[in-house]
Amino acid sequence: MSQQKGRNFINLKNAMLVFTVFALWFSVYFGERVEAILSYTLILSFGILHGANDIHLIWSTYNTKNTQVSRNKVITIYILAVFSILALFSLSPFTALIFFILVSGYHFGEQHWEKSFSVKTIWNKGIYLVYGLFILFMLFYLKHEQVIPIIDELTGNRLTMDFLEGTMLTLGVLLLLSLGIQFLMGRVTSNPWEELFLLGVFFVIFKTASLLWGFCIYFVVWHSIPSLMDQMDYLYGRSTWETFRNYLKTSWPYWLVSLVGLIGLYWLLGENNEYFISVLIYFLAAITFPHVIVMSRLEKD
Numbered sequence: 001m002s003q004q005k006g007r008n009f010i011n012l013k014n015a016m017l018v019f020t021v022f023a024l025w026f027s028v029y030f031g032e033r034v035e036a037i038l039s040y041t042l043i044l045s046f047g048i049l050h051g052a053n054d055i056h057l058i059w060s061t062y063n064t065k066n067t068q069v070s071r072n073k074v075i076t077i078y079i080l081a082v083f084s085i086l087a088l089f090s091l092s093p094f095t096a097l098i099f100f101i102l103v104s105g106y107h108f109g110e111q112h113w114e115k116s117f118s119v120k121t122i123w124n125k126g127i128y129l130v131y132g133l134f135i136l137f138m139l140f141y142l143k144h145e146q147v148i149p150i151i152d153e154l155t156g157n158r159l160t161m162d163f164l165e166g167t168m169l170t171l172g173v174l175l176l177l178s179l180g181i182q183f184l185m186g187r188v189t190s191n192p193w194e195e196l197f198l199l200g201v202f203f204v205i206f207k208t209a210s211l212l213w214g215f216c217i218y219f220v221v222w223h224s225i226p227s228l229m230d231q232m233d234y235l236y237g238r239s240t241w242e243t244f245r246n247y248l249k250t251s252w253p254y255w256l257v258s259l260v261g262l263i264g265l266y267w268l269l270g271e272n273n274e275y276f277i278s279v280l281i282y283f284l285a286a287i288t289f290p291h292v293i294v295m296s297r298l299e300k301d
């Protein structure tokens with residue numbers, strides 16, 4: 001059984017690598033406009049979908065033999081969490097953005113490394129954070145020409161290229177040291193060369209593709225799709241086309257409400273924001289916080 005699971009995982013990784021190489025080829029042949037259309041399509045479909053079942057997941061993880069929670073209560077708490085984040089962005093955008101980047105980094109790292117540590121320690125959580133932040137800062141640094149104005153629009157703070165470079169290098173050294181120690185102690189089950197190679201692939205993608213396409217490839221291919229599969233494993237015991245159909249059946253209403261929410265947010269904030277990506281960031285932040293709590297609980301289970 002575990003051998004079967006391992007084989008599926010390796011197949012998934014290979015498929016993701018093949019898709020990534022294809023996406024890289026695509027970015028060389030097609031212009032920014034085509035990339036942008038495809039990026040928004042993938043982010044708004046698979047990207048949003050992987051968080052669309054959160055309410056159902058919270059409800060099913062909390063509804064055990066001993067505790068009963070009503071669906072309405074879960075929906076109310078979820079909506080409150082989403083609006084609190086939007087309120088934080090309007091009160092103190094810089095604090096909200098720092099918080100969002102930290103939480104996103106942790107979440108990306110947790111998704112990638114969760115199955116790879118044979119011993120559970122508090123250090124693993126630090127590695128999740130450093131890994132995800134390193135990926136994000138690699139993208140911010142390599143695409144600084146677009147990222148600096150976007151962050152300026154969101155927060156009124158103009159980051160410098162030196163800051164982005166320094167943070168990326170510091171995170172890189174921290175990551176090498178912390179993961180290196182874990183590998184030497186024999187606590188990591190994945191192949192270190194494969195992991196280094198993967199970081200190299202992300203570097204090339206972020207450098208070659210546009211900001212949106214680079215983010216889309218990481219967010220959709222390397223984060224949302226594996227996360228969708230984890231969620232299907234949790235909910236239905238396996239991830240197949242059939243369980244994907246079941247997943248779609250429970251998540252499509254939430255997915256649709258999310259899209260309507262994004263359109264509403266654009267209608268409210270569009271005039272004040274030159275970049276649509278800024279509105280997308282508010283939206284992602286609002287749905288990310290509850291999502292990270294749900295997924296951390298699910299990975300623990």
Ligand SMILES: CC1=C(/C=C/C(C)=C/C=C/C(C)=C/C=O)C(C)(C)CCC1
Nearest residue numbers: 100101104107147150215281284288291
């Ligand atoms: C700040 C910033 C970005 C960061 C986006 C992040 C951090 C997204 C995280 C999404 C998550 C964690 C979704 C849920 O699963 C972009 C778009 C790269 C563009 C440049 C500015």
